[in-house]
Amino acid sequence: MSYYTVPQFMQAAQAQRAQLQGMLQQVQQARAAHQQSIAQVQQQYAQAANDLAAALVPDLTPEAIERAVTLTGYVPWRQASPVAAARAEYDDLTRRIAAIDADPRYRDRELLRHPHTGSLTRARTELLDLKKPWDDVLARAEHPRLQRLLDAGYGTPQYGVGWWRVSYYQDWSAADEILARFPGKSFPDVAAEVARARETVATLGGELARTDAEIAAGEALERDHAALVAQRDQVGARHLTEARRRVVEHALGSDPQVLGALMAREPDTLNLYKRALGGAHKVGYLDAVYQEHVTKLEPQLIAGIARIDRDIVKYSRPKNAGARFEPGWFQQRFRDRSQSYQKHWARYGRTYQTIYVYDRYDRVDLLTDLLWWDVMTGGRYPGLYVPEVSGFYAGHPGYEYVAPERDVDLDADLSGHAAAADLGARDAADDAGGANVDAS
Amino acid sequence: MPDQPGLSEADGRAVLARVFAAAGYACRDDVVITAGGASLTLDGWDAAARVGYEFLTAEAHDEAEFTPAAVAALEERMERGELAVLLVDEHEALTPEALERAATRFLAHVKEHPPAAAGPAGAAGTPGTPARGEEGA
Numbered sequence: 347m348s349y350y351t352v353p354q355f356m357q358a359a360q361a362q363r364a365q366l367q368g369m370l371q372q373v374q375q376a377r378a379a380h381q382q383s384i385a386q387v388q389q390q391y392a393q394a395a396n397d398l399a400a401a402l403v404p405d406l407t408p409e410a411i412e413r414a415v416t417l418t419g420y421v422p423w424r425q426a427s428p429v430a431a432a433r434a435e436y437d438d439l440t441r442r443i444a445a446i447d448a449d450p451r452y453r454d455r456e457l458l459r460h461p462h463t464g465s466l467t468r469a470r471t472e473l474l475d476l477k478k479p480w481d482d483v484l485a486r487a488e489h490p491r492l493q494r495l496l497d498a499g500y501g502t503p504q505y506g507v508g509w510w511r512v513s514y515y516q517d518w519s520a521a522d523e524i525l526a527r528f529p530g531k532s533f534p535d536v537a538a539e540v541a542r543a544r545e546t547v548a549t550l551g552g553e554l555a556r557t558d559a560e561i562a563a564g565e566a567l568e569r570d571h572a573a574l575v576a577q578r579d580q581v582g583a584r585h586l587t588e589a590r591r592r593v594v595e596h597a598l599g600s601d602p603q604v605l606g607a608l609m610a611r612e613p614d615t616l617n618l619y620k621r622a623l624g625g626a627h628k629v630g631y632l633d634a635v636y637q638e639h640v641t642k643l644e645p646q647l648i649a650g651i652a653r654i655d656r657d658i659v660k661y662s663r664p665k666n667a668g669a670r671f672e673p674g675w676f677q678q679r680f681r682d683r684s685q686s687y688q689k690h691w692a693r694y695g696r697t698y699q700t701i702y703v704y705d706r707y708d709r710v711d712l713l714t715d716l717l718w719w720d721v722m723t724g725g726r727y728p729g730l731y732v733p734e735v736s737g738f739y740a741g742h743p744g745y746e747y748v749a750p751e752r753d754v755d756l757d758a759d760l761s762g763h764a765a766a767a768d769l770g771a772r773d774a775a776d777d778a779g780g781a782n783v784d785a786s
Numbered sequence: 787m788p789d790q791p792g793l794s795e796a797d798g799r800a801v802l803a804r805v806f807a808a809a810g811y812a813c814r815d816d817v818v819i820t821a822g823g824a825s826l827t828l829d830g831w832d833a834a835a836r837v838g839y840e841f842l843t844a845e846a847h848d849e850a851e852f853t854p855a856a857v858a859a860l861e862e863r864m865e866r867g868e869l870a871v872l873l874v875d876e877h878e879a880l881t882p883e884a885l886e887r888a889a890t891r892f893l894a895h896v897k898e899h900p901p902a903a904a905g906p907a908g909a910a911g912t913p914g915t916p917a918r919g920e921e922g923a
Contacts, residue, residue: 519888
């Protein structure tokens with residue numbers, strides 16, 4: 347028996363490592379491609395749902411709501427119609443707007459608050475004009491020591507600070523600085539003027555504050571009025587949007603057989619429903635296929651590479667230079683995995699692409715037991731790893747998908763993609779688990 | 787004019803010493819006088835002119851000596867014209883310039899109303915060491 351040497355081991359390990367690394371790169375590329383595709387499919391689904399919503403509830407009228415109830419069986423609207431809710435909100439807003447309209451603070455807004463001629467505006471200007479000279483007096487008298495001088499009665503017999511105190515001279519300097527701004531006046535004159543100014547400013551300031559409050563209250567009413575009017579303008583649109591959201595949510599969550607029967611009378615709406623329903627399934631399927639074939643594979647590949655790296659380090663040590671490897675073990679360890687890898691990616695590509703390009707929603711018969719997976723894949727690719735699919739099979743013993751004759755067209759379409767009928771059959775046999783690629 | 791941080795004891799005394807000296811007073815440092823039976827150590831005191839100054843600061847623990855009663859007694863003597871001591875409270879938050887201006891005005895007042903002894907009012911002390919009993923009653 348001829349044993350393999352360490353150099354042979356190293357060569358085979360490096361080759362296997364390169365293969366796994368290549369596979370890992372494919373995983374990364376597949377991830378980027380999936381993110382792009384799933385975003386597009388989600389957008390298509392959103393558009394389909396919007397189209398369905400607009401078809402089910404074209405406007406917010408009693409007739410439109412009644413038709414939507416008939417088509418979808420959404421009975422809550424029989425008790426609480428969105429039309430009535432919108433009307434009630436509209437009426438409530440109208441009442442509140444009318445109340446503001448009647449409020450003199452709003453009704454007479456031009457008379458009261460016109461920037462030039464409003465009575466409150468003019469009153470405010472007059473108050474400011476009256477107050478200004480007194481503000482000027484206080485500004486001129488402003489000094490850090492002013493209040494102390496006033497309190498001590500500076501310049502009057504009441505002033506009792508001793509001439510030996512430095513504060514006496516500080517007061518003196520401060521009084522000189524203040525009096526310089528009131529030529530010809532004594533400090534008691536200034537003190538009296540400051541007292542009058544303070545009293546007047548307090549009185550006028552109070553009136554000014556009341557006027558400002560009146561103006562502010564009126565302006566707040568104007569803002570409230572504008573907000574309520576804007577809100578009322580949007581009542582219809584808002585209730586229509588909410589009604590559409592509710593009815594589509596109901597439709598997509600209901601039994602397709604029941605909805606299919608209800609909508610049968612309106613084929614165009616039915617087709618929109620099928621498109622939205624199928625779109626929701628498509629998003630889920632693509633994600634499941636990706637998870638099964640790509641997401642699960644990545645850790646296996648990383649673990650395989652790590653194992654090889656450990657072995658390379660191990661057999662690089664001088665003490666292992668003379669190691670020998672039994673041929674059977676060696677050949678099993680480094681067998682060619684390229685075919686297995688190619689098959690894995692081919693299976694992923696066929697399944698993903700077949701679902702991705704599916705757009706024959708109008709051909710779906712909702713009245714039969716419907717498994718969208720089979721509809722989209724033509725029943726060629728088992729998808730037991732998808733919970734919905736395995737659940738369906740469990741709930742329908744003996745179920746077997748029979749492709750309608752018209753799916754001949756579908757076959758022709760699919761032949762242009764990675765999938766082919768014979769490959770599909772082979773995949774069925776392999777499908778125990780998409781990610782069971784040999785990365786050992 | 788916003789309040790400014792007050793002068794330190796040392797800086798304030800330096801300003802006062804300079805202004806009093808410029809006005810011709812020969813002040814000695816840390817001289818003890820008596821007022822109302824209490825001994826008060828003045829920062830500067832010209833015994834001959836009976837003129838001096840005291841910069842009252844917490845830094846120098848002046849509150850222990852210059853109690854309200856002692857200050858009242860001192861002020862009483864100044865009202866009687868027996869002596870003239872410029873009392874500077876650190877809480878006045880003076881600048882050096884403001885202190886100089888105040889001292890100058892104080893000395894102008896003293897010049898117009900010079901103190902005169904009424905009985906044993908003032909006494910020379912020993913710089914740096916409180917004198918004792920110079921003022922006796």
